[in-house]
Amino acid sequence: MALLDGKRVLVTGVLTEGSIAFHVARLAQLEGAEVVLSSFGRQARLTAAIAKRLPRQAPVVQLDVTDEADLAALTERLGEHVDHLDGVVHSIGFAPQSVMGGNFLAGGWDDVATALHVSAYSLKSLAVAARPMLGAGGSVVGLTFDASFAWPVYDWMGVAKAAFESTARYLARDLGPEGIRVNLVSAGPIRTTAAKSIPGFEAMEGAWPHRAPLGWDVSDPVPTARAVVALLSDWFPATTAEIVHVDGGVHAMGQ
Structure with missing residues (x-):
């Protein structure tokens, strides 16, 4: 029996074959899940094209996590493909370059608000819409x-991730009585399209393989995707509000 046999999973954020989200969708299918993808706007065509490269082509539903109309319509749109969900994967993040790359002190509220909305509040929005x-x-x-740290060049995206992690804990508290688990995977730097858009990203990824006890391959999203799939499975029935580190061990090492 495969890890996700019979499960139905919504995966957000699939844009390229190199993305963590793509490999989550791929491995979920290989482990027996029925996968639905979401996308929106001009990105939807990219997601639809990439969906064809999965082991089984996955349907794509329209979802902009900052659009209340899209969120309200999510159940109906998903219902065209699945009758329920067993898992939801949040792989969404965005911050304008004006609030990253050494621009922490210069970051203006409008752009910071965008980062917080898309990268943190959207976890609550998505969970409630899928509920x-x-x-x-x-x-x-x-x-x-x-x-936990102030990373070079990450700036307000790091603040958004702190809010994201706190949001996950509160969601775990409020959804736990319904039997819904909420967990995060903290990945080391992966050379995805999103990462490449961070000014000075190389400053974060460069030393990582040398600091990681297990080593680290910045071009390999599969270990992270495996952790996500494991948390989607029934093998963690009593685990919620947890952050699982998949970073080669760097999080536990001194400077």
Whole structure:
């Protein structure tokens, strides 16, 4: 029996074959899940094209997590493909370059607000929108980058990730009585399209393989994707509000 046999999973944020979200969707299918993807706007065509490269082509539903109309319509749109959900993967993040790359002190509120809305508040928005289709045993899994530290160049995106991690804990508190788990995977730096958009990203990724006891491959999203799939499964029935680090061990090492 495969890890996700019979489960139905919504995966957000699939844009390229190199993304963590793509490999989550791919591995989820290989482990027996029925996968639905979400996308919006001009990105939707990219997601639809990439969906064809999965082991089984996955349907794509319209969802902008900052759009209340899209959020309200999510249950109906998902209902065209699945009758319920067992898992939701949040792989969404965005901050204008004006609030990253050494611009912490210069960051203006409008751009900071965008980062917080898209990268943190959206976890609550997505979980609440998917809630009618998630039953007991459901699992919400998000992707973060350890917000315990002030990283070089990450700036207000780091603040957004701190808010994201706190949001996950409060969601775990409020959804736990319904049997819904909420957990995060904190990945080391992966050379995804989103990461490449961070000014000075190389400053974060450069020393990582040398500091990691297990080593670290910045071009390999699969270890992170495996952790997400594991948390979607029934193998963690009593785990919620947790952050699982998949970073080669760097989070536990001194400077």
